[in-house]
Amino acid sequence: MRFFKARLPQLTLLPSLVLVAVSVYGFIALTFVISLTRSRMLPRFDRWEGFDNYARVWSHPRWEVAVENFAIFGLLYIGGTLVIGLGLAILLDQKIRAEGALRTIYLYPMALSFIVTGVAWQWLMSPDLGLQHAFRTWGWESFSFDWITQSEMAIYCVVIAGAWQASGFVMALFLAALRGINTEIISAARMDGASGPAIYWHIIIPALRPAFLTAIVVQGHLSIKSYDLVVALTRGGPGFATELPSTFMYEFTFSRNEMAMGAASAVMMLVLLTVLIVPYLYSELRHGR
Amino acid sequence: MTKYLTRGVGALLSMTALSAPALADEVEVMHWxxxxxxxxxxxxxxxxxxxxxxxxxxxxxxxxxxxxxxxALRARVVAGNPPTAAQMLGMTVRDWADEGFLGNLNAVAEAEGWNDVVPPAVQAFGTHDGEWVAAPVNIHRPHWVWANAGIFEELGLSMPTTWDEFFAAADAIEAAGHVGVAMGGQAWQEATIWEAIVLSVSPALYEAAIINADMDALGSEGIVESFEIFRRVLGYADPGYAGRDWNLATAMVINGEAGMQIMGDWAKGEVINAGLTPGEQVLCAVVPGTDGAFLFNTDFFAMFDVGEDAQAAQRNMASAAMSVSFQETFNLAKGSIPARTDVPSANFDVCGQTSMADLVEATEAGTLFGSLAHGHGQPASVQAAYLDVVTQFANSDMTPEAAAEALVASVGGAL
Amino acid sequence: MAADMRRSVQRGVVYLVLVLAAGFFLLPLVAMVFTSLKTMPEITGGAGFETATILSPPRLWSFEAWGLAWSSACIAVACEGLRGYFWNSILLVVFAVSISVALGAVNGYVLSKWRFRGDSIIFGMLLFGCFIPFQIVLIPMARLLGLLDLAGTLGGLVLVHVCYGIPFTTLFFRNFYVTVPDELIAAGRMDGAGFWQIFTIILVPISWPIFVVAIIWQFTNVWNDFLFGASFAGPDTRPLMVALNNLVNTSTGTKAYNVDMAGAMIAALPTMLVYIVGGRYFLRGLTSGAVKG
Structure with a gap:
């Protein structure tokens, strides 16, 4: 009984730990094991292939496209949401009238899934139905926006819709952080004659470091997990021009009955995630000390 | 609200109980x-x-x-909780039967004489080791040309029977200010056109290069030629076709925006929905050079191996799905033809009657093949290897020779 | 004067940028709302509507599509609209959110105020769970639910959402409680309060901003989930997003775009409402913990 009492705090963690140990680490381990087998439609553990599936993934033209797209998408998506989010947060922080309403408008896309907005986005981007059609009907005959139909440009449409969804959240992160900055330092700098931009550059933005870190990590993992976005917008097309690692994994595991290859690609995504996340976790843990 | 909450609490309390497995007198059906x-x-x-x-x-x-x-079906089966029946395409039936998850329908099939009325090529997918495991409900034919009758009349065109006629018609349609060929932009739609072209080059080529995945055939002149024709067809599409759904492309033909579309007989559903009659306002003909041959795809209700007490209901369902009256009603609504050959053709439109006659003919001539684009040519992994190349070809400026080479590499890698 | 002019020009530019950005963010919503209120001929640009575009307001206002989507649109064999599924989702959200938030709150409390050897490693391991792509857990989770006899039940679906919600809720609460002075806990102990009393009497009352953040986050995720709902729910417990998907994703037949859009709006209303009502507190919650260095 005394043992139980002394260990009470740790024991309350136990249910969560068990759940996460099984549903996260257990399943990751299982995925790794499957990636070494010859599983097709269902997991099978009767034939082992070592790392062959990894080689098959890396030599597949779709994976090549997926990795290339991921580099473009990841950089532009993370960079874009950071710039837009920070910009909007700074502007909103200028004692703006109707701040509440504007903030809600920027934030609401976070509330919606792409099952809800997918069709609207497809329309907006489609040259026959969407923005191009609308502007031309209104008299701007030379207006052109048909990226979604072009293999080289379609991935940028995915970036636009992604930025639309997540920029508001980044804005909220930065706005919250801006509101948390000690105003005395800023007035002191102002007294010393520092200009507005200089104050932002030298004092405020450095003070936002933790918010940057959170934003980069949240956006980074969203960019790796992005799946609904692509499926709703382009279904990976034209051709497979907008393939991402996440759509590759789903497609191979479930549509093509190449579960082992799908698992291998999942493991590589996890490795990528780990590279991205572990430094963040490390710093999270250090600041808690 | 309270009612739902109580129900929810009840559901949660009883959550240790297995979700009610289909009762003896009902069937749970997964479909799309x-x-x-x-x-x-x-x-x-x-x-x-x-x-x-x-x-x-x-x-x-x-x-x-x-x-x-x-x-979702995979999740259900892995959880040990399969539905009574699931809609599937032919190759998927085979996959699930190979894994040993499907039940045995022989009792119904023998009593009702399925073997005598279902074409052998369809039977090959519905049976596994001589046992019926799935009930076929239709036969679709994916290689049709649909054309706007108004435009054709105005320009004095008739339905093309050769590719030269097809391109001449498309030129005339374009010259009159319409889109020549309405296209949709997904891999399966592009493959629907390409496989029809392969069949038009020769049924023997289709059999060798697609059904048998023969490497020599895949790299052959015939395949290069098929990509050459495909490239020309693509030239008549409007630039905005990427990502377009097939039914929007059909709508373009219906409202006269485009002259023709190459699409399966499910396009008829759109025509009927628009209040028109297939064969009258929207003309139909098989893709040039493919008359006498027949590609098919069939929707099955695969029956899972369920407990003894659920089998009666399952057999009821199989029997209902195979009844002559259901096959007629269903296929009139869906645009396909019945999987049974003994359903009267009187109520079907011209295009449907053509299909029914051609099916018999192609069965005898040995030119009835499963459709690659629609899950009856190759297993999923190999099928995808074909589609990868076809869609890449359609969405880039790849040469026909390079496409044939890529096909050999891609299919070879997936086998 | 000149300085005043410059200032008001500057303000003007700031407002202009903010309003343009708002316009961009509102585009899809405007398109959806307008379409849901139009009649089909106007949407497809039929006779008399040649100049109609996706962004032009309805000329003939019609609320019919909303009624259809709510209670009588046909999805496969049932013509009962989205109504029934709405309650399934609400039930799911109530259980999944309350359990995952409660567990996260306790975890955060222990990990910040009852430090023990190895606690940060445990926290780190929990956190990594935030980042797992859901597609890879589908098949193993199905097997697990099958073994637990939870396949196809509401309980099973709740369990899945709790599993993948805990990492996030733990992160929120732990980062919030780290900023609460330890003296508060020490004082509570001096007064003889135990583990649970300190939590419920001292911490919970001051935690509402982070509760709001965690609830909004979880509510949105669970409500918007399609993958788990489609794979693990039974016939009677299928959530709204699965039904919406079935309504919108049609392979044949003329699409009733106005009904599709009305259905999408109905499905989106609860989460949008949560953001609109809770947005202010969401920001306050983020300020008070989640992004503090």
């Missing part, structure tokens, strides 16, 4: 027919079953042409 004529047809089956005293629990999951449903 959620709309239009298909949903109406499913409703007919539901009523038929109700009349036989069997209830219907619906597990529809739409999306990705059945992909979403097949993913």
């Amino acid at each position: 027919w959620t709309s239009g004529g298909e949903a109406a047809a499913i409703a007919v089956l539901q009523e038929d079953l109700q009349a036989r005293g069997t209830g219907w629990v619906d597990m529809a999951i739409a999306g990705g042409g059945g992909d979403a449903a097949m993913t």
